[in-house]
Amino acid sequence: MKKYIIIFCIFSGFLYGSVLNYELYKKENSDGNTLLVIGGIHGDEPGGYFAPSVLVQNYTIKKGSLWIVPNLNFDSIVRTRRGIYGDMNRKFNSVKKSDKDYNTIQSIKKTILDKKVNLILNLHDGRGFYRHKWESSIFNPGAWGQAFIIDQTKLHKDIKFSNLDEIARKVSEDLNSDLVENHHSFNIKNTKTKEKDEQMQLSLTYFAITNNKPAFAVETSKNITELVKKVKYQLKAIESFMRIMNIEYERDFDLDNLDELSNILKKYKKVKINDRITLDLETIKSTNYYFPLKIDDNNFKFEHPLGAIVKYKGNYNFMIGNKRVGTLIPQYFEYCDSKEDIAIVIDNKKQIAQFGDIIEVEKNFKIEASDNFRVNVIGFSQDNIENENNLLISQNKILNRFAVDKEQKSFRVEFYDNSNKFCGMIIIKFK
Ligand SMILES: [Zn+2]
Structure with missing residues (x-):
């Protein structure tokens, strides 16, 4: 029988700028791929931080490794603000030493670049419902919700999981086969960051891919008001990525039972x-x-x-x-x-x-x-x-x-x- 070493450890940030520090939880085995899930970069996007808190508490990893940061921008989370020191997701190109997010940015960058990490997910609740064509003020190409965001079709270096578009396609097909409501369907938004999007050039995922680390933003919608549904979609997406990465997991609840998940969120x-x-x-x-x-x-x-x-x-x-x-x-x-x-x-x-x-x-x-x-x-x-x-x-x-x-x-x-x-x-x- 093959034995896995399961390590469960917590790293505190030891930061000085922000008041509350984020934590990194590692659920590790001795072999296999490592997925890094980052939640809470925006404090007013609860789907993006309650989902990883369920990962920390209710999942066991049997093969491969799952690293989880549930609360990157903790000071903003506890105040339900996007970023009390400005938008943290616009500080990955450069950040001043005097910036209160400076230490958080430096330390999460180190984790992103860790040679063990094969793929990174940055979790959000975005505005509206992203659609390729304009349908209404809520369903349109300018919206961000219910989408997998990629900065470009693929990475230039031929490494594992470099085919961002293909992977996002698989995951969204997975999710769309089982929606709570039909209009919750997911699409892929390619921001073509290098050519078109100067703002996104400052983001966490762009920092990752320019350092040859495959990265995706997972966006549920702010227009879905029930937290439990957003968390369900986030977890389904993360599980789909884990399957693609051959990471084996177990959870101690039924993800298709919204009442059960809702009770977990109240614990x-x-x-x-x-x-x-x-x-x-x-x-x-x-x-x-x-x-x-x-x-x-x-x-x-x-x-x-x-x-x-x-x-x-x-x-x-x-x-x-x-x-x-x-x-x-x-x-x-x-x-x-x-x-x-x-x-x-x-x-x-x-x-x-x-x-x-x-x-x-x-x-x-x-x-x-x-x-x-x-x-x-x-x-x-x-x-x-x-x-x-x-x-x-x-x-x-x-x-x-x-x-x-x-x-x-x-x-x-x-x-x-x-x-x-x-x-x-x-x-x-x-x-
Ligand atoms: Zn966001």
């Missing part, structure tokens, strides 16, 4: 804060108040590849791509160093928990922490009691409005030391 997963708090972003309520954070250097670790914090007017917005999924209004604390285990009696059974745990409870719980801590169950109060350690508490003793989640089932248990430093949080989730 925002969890965030870990300062290694002491975990919040479930799928159920989090819109705003949580008096949330214990540090005045600076807070560390947020998202499970979702498009997860980021955007600070706005002193509040902390949790973003998944361009979607705000929750906000924390902070109350600033110094953090203590202690990280000792906490004993909790859950439904009459004692167990050991750590800060950052989310614990399911049927009926009631009792914290049995050491005397080093003052325990505060947010939303619970009993006269003359400061420390809510060693009290048996059921859900009806806690005010629902203090829940952290929309369903009002999850509550904060906070631990402070004797000098009122915050030590950690455990979430109690009633079933």
Whole structure:
């Protein structure tokens, strides 16, 4: 039996200009071709970044390699703007050192030129529906949506996948055989960049092909309003390219089932804060108040590849791509160093928990922490009691409005030391 080495690694950009750095995920085997998928060069084109986030999370590569950047222009994605520092896709010919995109451009160029990379896809949501002949203001040759964009028919050097037009033709035939609606059909737009299109000479794909790297832009349409349909088309296109490149993949869902894909897109997963708090972003309520954070250097670790914090007017917005999924209004604390285990009696059974745990409870719980801590169950109060350690508490003793989640089932248990430093949080989730 042939063995494949599967490497899964993440490279952070180590950039200084932009605030948020993109990430490169590598799903690799020891042999075969490598496809580089770049998403999110334009922050207002969600099909172009949610599709690669599904690739990262829900695909396994069995043969060949898939490299994925889901969030190239991350600062613009979290603000749903095309490019907050200007159009990133016009900076590949030259970019000033003072440009905030400078480091992003330099580092993605290096990846594009990596000798392992055989083909590059740059994902977009374009305007309208591209047609070879003018049909209407939405369906016409000036539109970009539902198209594979090539800069020229083929590369001049005889390398693998140099026949851009032929490959784009195969992929679009593949997609057109299975459309959600007939007018979603894909066409090939050849911008004939060298002769005709000075703007496109500054683009990522033109940089790639002039360096003998086959590259395509995949455009779904901004006029298709449902994200799930755009993501489906993007993924179908990427899969078609993978088949042409003999890259073998598996995914853990049915791509023809829009409801299933739609549920995947809503899985925002969890965030870990300062290694002491975990919040479930799928159920989090819109705003949580008096949330214990540090005045600076807070560390947020998202499970979702498009997860980021955007600070706005002193509040902390949790973003998944361009979607705000929750906000924390902070109350600033110094953090203590202690990280000792906490004993909790859950439904009459004692167990050991750590800060950052989310614990399911049927009926009631009792914290049995050491005397080093003052325990505060947010939303619970009993006269003359400061420390809510060693009290048996059921859900009806806690005010629902203090829940952290929309369903009002999850509550904060906070631990402070004797000098009122915050030590950690455990979430109690009633079933
Ligand atoms: Zn675009």
